[in-house]
Amino acid sequence: MSSPHGRGWRAAARLLAPAGALIIGLLATGSPAHAAPSAAELRKQISEKSDQLEKVVEQYNKLNAQLKQTRAEAAALQVELGPLEVKADQAKGNVARIAATAYRTGSFSGWNALLDSSGDGKLLARLSSLDQLATSQRSQIDEARRAAGDRFEVKAALDARLQEQTTRFTVVETQRKGIERDLAALKELRRKAGLLDEKSSTYTGSIPKYKxxxxxxxxxxxxxxxxxxxxxxxxxxxxxxxxxxxxxxxxxxxxxxxxxxxxxxxxxxxxxxxxxxxxxxxxxxxxxxxxxxxxxxxxxxxxxxxxxxxxxxxxxxxxxxxxxxx
Structure with a gap:
C-alpha cells in the first residue's frame, strides 16, 4: 500500500510535467519568434518618429538660422575692416615719415632756431612754425594710434565671429547627418507600412480673400x-x-x-x-x-x-x- 506522501509526490510530478516540457522546448528552440508589427502599430511608430524628427528639424533650423546670421555679421565686419586697414596703413606711413625726418634733421631744431642770429621777427616766425609742425606731428601720431585701435577692435570682433561660425557649422553638420539617418529610418517604417509618398501637385482651387x-x-x-x-x-x-x-x-x-x-x-x-x-x-x-x-x-x-x-x-x-x- 503506498503512503500518502508517495501519492503526493506522484501528483506533483504530473502537474509539473507540462511545465518542464515547455522549459525544455524553449531551451531547444531559442527565443520565440516575434510577430510582425501590425499596420496600426507601424502607423503609431511612424507618427512618433515623425514627431521626434520634426522637433530635431526645428532645432536644426534654429542653429542654421544662427549660423546664417553669424556669417552675415562676419561678412559685414570684413567689409568694415577694409577701409580701416587702408586708413591705419596710411596713418602708419605718416608716422614713419615723421620719424624719418626727425632722424635726418636731429631733435634740436628748436634750440637751433633760438641760437640763430636773425632778428626777433624772424625768430618768432620760426618758433611759430616749429610749434605748428609739432602740433601737426602730434595730431598725425594720435590719428595713427586711433586708426590702429579701430582696426584691432574690428579685427578681433571678426576673428571671434569666424570662430563662432566654425563652431556652429560643426554642430549644424553633425545634426544634419543625424537627421538624415533618422529620415532614412522613418522612410523604412513607411515602406513597411505600405505608405507611398504623396505626389506633389499644383493648387488650382479657389482662395479666400482677406484684407x-x-x-x-x-x-x-x-x-x-x-x-x-x-x-x-x-x-x-x-x-x-x-x-x-x-x-x-x-x-x-x-x-x-x-x-x-x-x-x-x-x-x-x-x-x-x-x-x-x-x-x-x-x-x-x-x-x-x-x-x-x-x-x-x-x-x-x-x-x-x-x-x-x-x-x-x-x-x-x-x-x-x-x-x-x-
Whole structure:
C-alpha cells in the first residue's frame, strides 16, 4: 500500500510535467519568434518618429538660422575692416615719415632756431612754425594710434565671429547627418507600412480673400498646397512647417524666424476664440506650426512623404495661438 506522501509526490510530478516540457522546448528552440508589427502599430511608430524628427528639424533650423546670421555679421565686419586697414596703413606711413625726418634733421631744431642770429621777427616766425609742425606731428601720431585701435577692435570682433561660425557649422553638420539617418529610418517604417509618398501637385482651387497683410500670407499659403514637405526648407519647391509659415508672412513683408518655438516668441499670444486668418497655430510642444486660414482650418507642411495640405485646426491638440505683429 503506498503512503500518502508517495501519492503526493506522484501528483506533483504530473502537474509539473507540462511545465518542464515547455522549459525544455524553449531551451531547444531559442527565443520565440516575434510577430510582425501590425499596420496600426507601424502607423503609431511612424507618427512618433515623425514627431521626434520634426522637433530635431526645428532645432536644426534654429542653429542654421544662427549660423546664417553669424556669417552675415562676419561678412559685414570684413567689409568694415577694409577701409580701416587702408586708413591705419596710411596713418602708419605718416608716422614713419615723421620719424624719418626727425632722424635726418636731429631733435634740436628748436634750440637751433633760438641760437640763430636773425632778428626777433624772424625768430618768432620760426618758433611759430616749429610749434605748428609739432602740433601737426602730434595730431598725425594720435590719428595713427586711433586708426590702429579701430582696426584691432574690428579685427578681433571678426576673428571671434569666424570662430563662432566654425563652431556652429560643426554642430549644424553633425545634426544634419543625424537627421538624415533618422529620415532614412522613418522612410523604412513607411515602406513597411505600405505608405507611398504623396505626389506633389499644383493648387488650382479657389482662395479666400482677406484684407491686409494677413490676407497676403493666407493667399500665399494656399498657393503652396500640394508642394512636398522638405525638412529645413522655406521654399519655393518645398517646405517644412516653420519654413512655410515664415515664407507666407515674408510674402506679406513681415520677417519671422525659421523655427516654430521662436515664432511663438515673435507673436502675440491669443485665445482660440480670437483666431483670425493669418494667425499661427502651434502644436506638439512648439515642435510644429501651421497658419490659420479661417473656417476652423489650417494649412501646414506635415512630415516627410507628405505634401502641404489643409487640415482641421484640431488635427492635433493645439499648444497655443499666435498673432503675427505687423
Amino acid at each position: 491686409g497683410k494677413a490676407g497676403i500670407a493666407v493667399s500665399f499659403a494656399y498657393k503652396q498646397l500640394g508642394k512636398p514637405y522638405v525638412w529645413g526648407a522655406d521654399g519655393p519647391g518645398g517646405y517644412d512647417c516653420s519654413g512655410l509659415t515664415m515664407a507666407a508672412w515674408k510674402a506679406a513683408g513681415v520677417g519671422l524666424y525659421h523655427q516654430a518655438a521662436t515664432q511663438w516668441r515673435e507673436t502675440t499670444h491669443i485665445s482660440r476664440s480670437q483666431l483670425l486668418p493669418g494667425d499661427l497655430v502651434f502644436y506638439s510642444g512648439l515642435g510644429h506650426v501651421a497658419i490659420y486660414v479661417g473656417s476652423g482650418k489650417v494649412i501646414h507642411a506635415p512630415t516627410t512623404g507628405e505634401v502641404v495640405k489643409v487640415a482641421s485646426v484640431n488635427m492635433m491638440s493645439p499648444y497655443g495661438y499666435g498673432r503675427v505683429r505687423v
